[in-house]
Amino acid sequence: MRAMRQPVLELQKPVGDQVRQTTCYMCACRCGINVHLRDNKVRYIEGNPAHPVNRGVLCAKGSAGIMQHYSPARLDKPLLRVGERGENKFREIEWDEALDLAAGWLRESRARDPDRLAFFTGRDQSQALTGWWAQQYGTINYAAHGGFCSVNMAAGGLYTLGGSFWEFGEPDWEHSKYLMLWGVAEDHDSNPIKLGLGHMKGRGAKVVAVNPVRSGYGAIADEWVGIRPGTDGLLAFALIHELLKADRIDLDYLVRYTNAHWLVVRNPGGADDGLFARDGEGRGLCWDRGQAPVGGTSVPKGIGTEVPPTGKAMPAESTGLSPAVIGEFTLPDGRKAVPVFQLVAERYLDPKYSPDAVAERCGVPAATIRRLANELAAAAFDEPVVIEQPWTDVHGVRHERMVGRGVSFHAMRGISAHSNGFHTCRALHLLQLLLGAVDTPGSFRYQPPFPRPIPPANRPGKTRQANGALDAAPLGFIHGPEDLLVDAQGQPRRLDHAYSWRYPLAVHGMLHTVIRNAWAADPAPVDVLLMFMANMSWNSAMNTAETMHWLTDKDDAGEYRIPKIIYSDAYASEMVAYADLVLPDTTYLERFDAISLLDRPISDADRAADAIRHPVLDSATQREGRDVRGFQDVLLDLGARIGLPALVTDAGKPRYGSYADYIVNHERAPGVGLLAGWRGDGDQHGKGPPNPAQLDHYRANGGFWSAEVPAEGRYFKMANRDFLDWSQRMGFIAKAEPVVLQLYSETLQKFRLAAQGHGPVQPPAAERERVATYFDPLPIWYEPFEGSQLDLKRYPLSAVTQRPPFMYHAWGSQNAWLRQITARNFLYLHPETAARHGLADDDWVHVDSHHGRITVQCRLAANVQPDTVWTWNAIGKRRGAWKLAADAPEATKGFLLNHLISDKLPDGGYANADPVTGQAAWFDLRVAIHRADPAAESHPQFAELGDNGDNAPLRYGAGFRKA
Amino acid sequence: MHPAFSVLFFTTLSGAGYGLLAWTMLLLAFERPGALMGHTPLLFLGLIGTATVLFTLGLFSSLGHLGQPQRAWRAFSQWRTSWLSREGVMAVLVYLTVLALAWWLSAPLRGVESGAGLPDEVRWVIWATLLGALLTVACTAMIYASLKPIPAWRHPLVLPVYLVFALLCGLLLMMLGQRLAGGVAIAPLLVVAGFLAGLLALMKWLYWRGIDRRPLPVSKTSALGLPEGREVSVFERPHTEANYLTTEMGFVLARKHARKLRLISVLLFAFVPVLCCWLAWLFPDAATPVLAVAVLASLLGALVERWLFFAEAKHLVMLYY
Amino acid sequence: MTGLPAPSKVKLGLVIDLDTCVGCHACAVSCKEWNAGGITGPLTDERPYGKDPSGVWFNRVHSYDVAATDTQPASTLHFPRSCLHCETPACVTVCPTGASYKRAEDGIVLVDEDKCIGCKLCSWACPYGAREYSAVEGVMKKCTLCVDRIYNETIPEASREPACVQACPTRARHFGDLGDPDSKVSKLVADRGGVPLMPELGYAPVNRYLPPRPRRAGPPGEAEAVADSPRESLDTSQLNPLLRWLDRALSR
Ligand SMILES: Nc1nc2c(c(=O)[nH]1)N[C@H]1C(S)=C(S)[C@@H](COP(=O)(O)OP(=O)(O)OC[C@H]3O[C@@H](n4cnc5c(=O)[nH]c(N)nc54)[C@H](O)[C@@H]3O)O[C@H]1N2
Ligand SMILES: Nc1nc2c(c(=O)[nH]1)N[C@H]1C(S)=C(S)[C@@H](COP(=O)(O)OP(=O)(O)OC[C@H]3O[C@@H](n4cnc5c(=O)[nH]c(N)nc54)[C@H](O)[C@@H]3O)O[C@H]1N2
Ligand code: SF4
């Protein structure tokens, strides 16, 4: 064989000439990235191997950051509307003019009534700033997107565990032997979950995916439980039923860490019925059986043999007790009370929760449910997970090792995006608690700063101080009816009706109701709608067609019913067309951001962490005529222009020169600021005075900060002295007090009592039955509202969406690379379902809901529960949006399920939302499908926003090769 | 496989050209040199010229298929392994011999007296040209027949079919040329042509039957590394819109169209030529127009057949796309 | 030269774990990103913002439905595909120009774009769909095994691996020397029964795929099973089940 003449390759070329370490924002997971620049252009973005979130890996979106940053759809200049609203006709203006205009509108509305500003933000992570700003402005009408996102999950967790799924907790990837994923497709923790799943499968742990669709994580799960949407609560109850029946529960854990032994007053009709029995100091009581002889000490109700119980009521949180978990006890004041556990056991042992009873509705065979219960019990109890690490609990008791239950759960919007999601989420937590599987080795774990007190202490601001600012941030936690934001008649005060009797625990607000209510001036008119980073006329709206109408509708005088709309976006989204004034934001590579522990932390279970974004590229040099500003900078500027209290100095000068200045120097409480790292002289962490060099420390450390939880504090965080002390030192909690996990929620019972006519604050008559029904202190299951109000024979199918792993909502489609993966979506049907309707691949179907019709193409795939159809979320685009060509498949063939989703329940009353939290019930959608004639385009179609597609071949990188 | 017209024209025209060249060489080889030089050098020059135009057109057309035609010269380098390269090399060799022959044949035109006719050693060049023409066609066929991922092209009849196509089209062309040059007796050749046409129809029938019946030699499961027997269907392609692979290899032809097109091609390359040969035999006076029809039909038939050759060939990539 | 070199001792390649691949396309996009600006860039995209967008990708992720068997439930299979750097690949031998070649030292199969005439023959010869023609550039492109990363001493050693391996969020992709039986990848292949694709074609792919581990769902026919033996420790028909907890000695 002749010697080869191989070309000589240039293999030692440096990747770029600079590397900047910052934080990805192709989604909210917030991975660390190394951005390699060559000649001031992005050559390569890679995961930062040292970063605690992604440890070097990077998802498809993150890798496509180059195309996002250079997207032709970037907005370059402030825009002032010139045509009619919705026509997408603008004039470019200078920032001075834009800020003057905005400040004028904001000043005016604040002078009339600060609540006349509705400030709602979407996908951002600067709620620490925006919420504070709204508080300074004095409006109660502020929220971010959580209300339509996953507030059921947040609230269900925070009111039960003091922590939650979402990205605030995680399975013990290292030790768990059995992971159940409930309704998770991607989550905000995408890369950590993927890393964890890969690792767990490698260890041989079993992964079970409960999900009507089997793709993504479900595809690699050992077992797929193809459940019918909206029925997970029932499945959880059946598992609980089985575990109780078989006595496969962790009672020791329950009495140590939960309120299982707390006594609940039994006084039907009384004002105290269902509240915890408390002593004079307000401490919850339990029944201490003392050293009583075993046998016949107490008698459960209805058993017959009347033996007077021995023992006595004692504060439930004290130690050295032998608490009773079954029995009816007479309190010193003569009232009767039973332990929480008895209520739990009584309720879920009911045959209506047996596997056989729920199998049909859930679509999961009874035998499977029984097996799953056995597997859970085996994983939890047969071989406890032991970590040889001594620790000390809050009572000072030292434990030689950490012993835990190798069962972990993770859940997301498949649970929460239903109108029964709050209770379903609580049901999952109840199941975890019965297994003793919360923050033990092998189980679900809190990520600091969680756990927090239940509920967290901060309540929503409701009154204004003399300077016009609210007494507290507009979003907070409701502890009882007295915290609601209702008027004297008990009607909603907030524009979105959050914190009203209709949605009392709407702790993230209800962005999905804002546009309708602003249009309807319900409860009161607003002057300015200020929105940020939320595509509210399209994929984040329910009832899209009417939403577009509300945004453009005029009153009799010819004025827009929503007088002024200011919107900040970075790209030419569908929503931009509806603004009067557009404030162009930077891309994520051009600005400062704080990924703060005060907001949505990026911690993991073993460390607290926060991070920054900082400009790695100068926006002014990115494109001819580009003149954009970070929204946070703009917000601070506007606040200073209108003289908001904490935004100006006593001399009336802007207090913060820029957002970077604010990040470093603003203190939420003494020593507590947006960033926890390198405070003071640079050696204080968690708490400490502002440090002018703080951002340099971050930059030098790869853009992030992290602090390890001490080894002895890594589990049992709710009652671990070492953890709680550390957490207090860090400034996460005010006091190092244990967090008692709430099987039984007294907070909910307070609402129920109010609805039953007790207490000073009571719901209006129209709301009583609803509140009494849905504020059950123990988890309940009910048919999701849309289904319960419809003839299910007419709408026999459920329809849901899933996040594609390679797209972030609407904003991935402008990305030249990502859109090649999915430029259009299909309605996926089970082949059996398709056969019933005579459908084949690529046929067109009408999909009807009670609210409307879409006509789209279908594809057959057996990886879905047969009574469910699904599609990828937010692939469909409005014609001409995102600087795509008008004939782009996203617009002509793609579609949104949102056109079918009503923002109101079928009967027209309440919002299409959870009755406890106001969470948007996206996945309650019921549909019917019918064969349609072949069509050229999906329907509905809306007026074109332009025809902008730049179709010259894209040769990104050609320059680097030459260089 | 995507039927690219540049390639269809290439194989059809160059096939006919090399076929014509081959027949011309055969004729030349059996002519008495002296007689030839005296009587019909123009005919031979004309035939060789026509052949050269045809395969040159074909080769040019094939350049249209290239992304970087200006580098086509590089394609001569890999004759050790590559049939495409071999074809290129053969084509060049044939050009050389054709050039040499043309030089000799054009001697009278150049005013050179050569009453003695073609020198003897030229016979070797004639035979070499004949062989070269056929080998070039064979190389073309082998480009396809060597590709394992396209099972239809691995059929043993691919090579013979290419050759017979070249011979048929070439023969019809040659007869037409002879007629145009004036009344040469072609009766025996008409029989040969008819026979070739019939043979081709038979071979194509066998080929089509073969590819219709023969299952793909590789299973989906093997393509996915799964145990044999597992049933797999596509849930999602990697990209919702077409990509290079799906357009290049994923060309699908509806069965009923295929059947119709097969019939059309057989009519054109076999039935019409046979009919024409018969007519030309019966009515020698009308032979010229009739043969012209035959030539046209055979070329069109070859084009349709070539189109089908691509369109019906399934690339293994489509097992899993 | 498109003659194949003598088999090299070093056979660099990828091992892809189908058991943990979630089909996220991260490998496909990171590949695109790295190589767009690398030695074979650009990976041109046509009609990037219009109808029928399409471009050059060295790695594409497929998804399949796999039907149930007697012992295994139905499943969804995600399947990334890139060049397998075959040991006897026809994509190299069919190339008329010598543009397509297999490196003698490590077996990486590459295209020398300066020689390529864009005849596409190599793409026809590849049964694995691993060759990508760029009509705009007029040349063939393909996975380079990130040859400009793996030997690049300007990159920190731990990151000297292909972009797709670096990015994969489930760490389902592994890179190494499959010619060395003691390498990590070879051991992984041995442990997990890694397979070549379509070995019967004789291309002798170097890359290996680790098949999905057997699923651990319920026994076949479970759905039809009726409630059988009592599973609880107490006979609930006799006693109030709550009684068993009545005297449970618990302490806190
Ligand atoms: N059918 C259905 N609908 C749903 C869901 C579902 O599951 N099914 N999910 C819901 C959920 S949970 C959510 S969170 C919403 C999400 O919906 P949205 O929050 O509306 O998400 P995006 O469409 O990505 O829109 C965010 C906007 O931010 C803009 N943007 C991107 N980057 C920047 C930036 O750096 N600065 C600024 N200022 N703007 C930027 C984008 O251009 C876009 O216009 O969708 C909801 N809608
Ligand atoms: N790649 C990517 N990542 C994202 C986003 C994105 O757009 N793209 N968006 C981010 C945002 S804003 C959010 S809120 C999170 C959401 O993260 P996920 O909760 O993972 O998001 P969804 O895709 O809505 O997933 C819901 C899953 O629940 C299933 N499901 C639907 N109904 C039910 C049910 O009743 N029961 C069960 N068990 N399952 C059900 C669906 O099939 C789907 O798999 O993702 C974040 N991460
Ligand atoms: S998950 Fe992906 S898009 Fe989200 S931050 Fe991480 S790398 Fe970026």
Ligand code: SF4
């Ligand atoms: S990055 Fe990893 S998990 Fe994602 S598709 Fe590629 S191989 Fe699969």
Ligand code: SF4
């Ligand atoms: S996978 Fe295809 S391109 Fe890669 S070496 Fe093998 S035959 Fe060649």
Ligand code: SF4
């Ligand atoms: S396309 Fe290029 S690399 Fe492929 S065979 Fe032709 S010349 Fe060789």
Ligand code: SF4
């Ligand atoms: S090895 Fe490199 S070129 Fe090949 S698929 Fe992976 S990233 Fe792409």
Ligand SMILES: [Mo]
């Ligand atoms: Mo969300």
